[in-house]
Amino acid sequence: MCSLGHCPEVLRKALVEQGGKLIHCSNLYHIREQALLAEFLVEKVIGRAGKVFFCNSGAEANEGLIKLARKCACDRFGGEAKKNRIITIDGSFHGRTLGGIAATGQEKVKMGFDPLLPGFSHVPLNDCESLEQAVDESTAGILFEPIQGEGGIHLVTPEFFRVAAQLREKYDLLLLFDEIQCGIGRTGDWCGWRTVLRDGGVEVEPDAVSWAKGLGGGFPVGAFWVADEFQAHLGPGTHGSTFGGSPLGSVVSLAVLNEIERSGALKNVRRQEQRIRNTVASWKSPLIRSLRGRGLMLGFELDESHSYFRNQDSAPSLILVRELMEAGLLTVPAGQQVLRWLPRLNVTDEEVDEALNIFQKTIQRAAA
Numbered sequence: 001m002c003s004l005g006h007c008p009e010v011l012r013k014a015l016v017e018q019g020g021k022l023i024h025c026s027n028l029y030h031i032r033e034q035a036l037l038a039e040f041l042v043e044k045v046i047g048r049a050g051k052v053f054f055c056n057s058g059a060e061a062n063e064g065l066i067k068l069a070r071k072c073a074c075d076r077f078g079g080e081a082k083k084n085r086i087i088t089i090d091g092s093f094h095g096r097t098l099g100g101i102a103a104t105g106q107e108k109v110k111m112g113f114d115p116l117l118p119g120f121s122h123v124p125l126n127d128c129e130s131l132e133q134a135v136d137e138s139t140a141g142i143l144f145e146p147i148q149g150e151g152g153i154h155l156v157t158p159e160f161f162r163v164a165a166q167l168r169e170k171y172d173l174l175l176l177f178d179e180i181q182c183g184i185g186r187t188g189d190w191c192g193w194r195t196v197l198r199d200g201g202v203e204v205e206p207d208a209v210s211w212a213k214g215l216g217g218g219f220p221v222g223a224f225w226v227a228d229e230f231q232a233h234l235g236p237g238t239h240g241s242t243f244g245g246s247p248l249g250s251v252v253s254l255a256v257l258n259e260i261e262r263s264g265a266l267k268n269v270r271r272q273e274q275r276i277r278n279t280v281a282s283w284k285s286p287l288i289r290s291l292r293g294r295g296l297m298l299g300f301e302l303d304e305s306h307s308y309f310r311n312q313d314s315a316p317s318l319i320l321v322r323e324l325m326e327a328g329l330l331t332v333p334a335g336q337q338v339l340r341w342l343p344r345l346n347v348t349d350e351e352v353d354e355a356l357n358i359f360q361k362t363i364q365r366a367a368a
Ligand code: PLP
Pocket: 057, 058, 059, 060, 062, 093, 094, 095, 096, 145, 149, 150, 178, 179, 180, 181, 182, 212, 213
């Protein structure tokens, strides 16, 4: 995902300069650029001691989390304990690999790919009782997106985080956050879960976190962070990647993170969210039921019962995405009923105003 836009100068410069020096280098050697990127992620993004493993996509990063949870449980409790189950949430999305689709709580991504990787079950979003019932001694981890992206921009409640953290203590399992869409500044904080939890007065920290998308600003970079106490379980020989953490990918990613920090983009994300919320609320549009999400990960929940949507044969989100595209605004659906906005983190006032203007005109025309 293009966290700084489609061809930002800092990214172009990093690519050209590093491309002329060293593109790839085996992970058998110490790669200085990779270490600097890991340092930024550990010290500034997470702020807790740990280690980072680099890969090339979000699905790969989640594969790492799944392997970590299983290996950790096996090392600590023995293979015969069969502590290998992972609980995820209905409506979640965790990638298109076999591990990713098994973890994903949506039937449509699994269809036609049997036999699936065993050991996954899904519970309804924010249903603490179901979570408590699903977790037992065989559970190795609980994995979720603090804000569901593909599933329709749904926030996990602070209470659900709190219960998940209690179950971690009770059953010695790992708490794994998929921040592939909601992380790296998208919500106005480096870590999406901290934005989500701030209002709830709850503090929960994960044992491992996956990132991709915004981390490379459009360049294929994925990663996962593991808290210090668990990092040894995925030591050399247990996990690896040829291209992950290459000098080129690392320099590009570091350029993205440095620019987010230098330009005050996190503050901008929070400010633009407020501007968007205030403007959209003032429209009182009959097509929009609610505005969900945090920061610049926003979902407009559309009213599918409105006559404009009822008389057409596509999902409301798709209808509006198409209309907006024709009017000059690129958006994405998130499920059938939600139109998603994910602008660059350093989007300007003028760009936001222009987008709001196109959006307002389009939905006014549709509602008429
Ligand atoms: N996890 C989440 C929350 C995602 O939104 C996505 C992609 O949309 C993925 C994982 C998979 O990432 P990738 O497409 O880079 O494999």
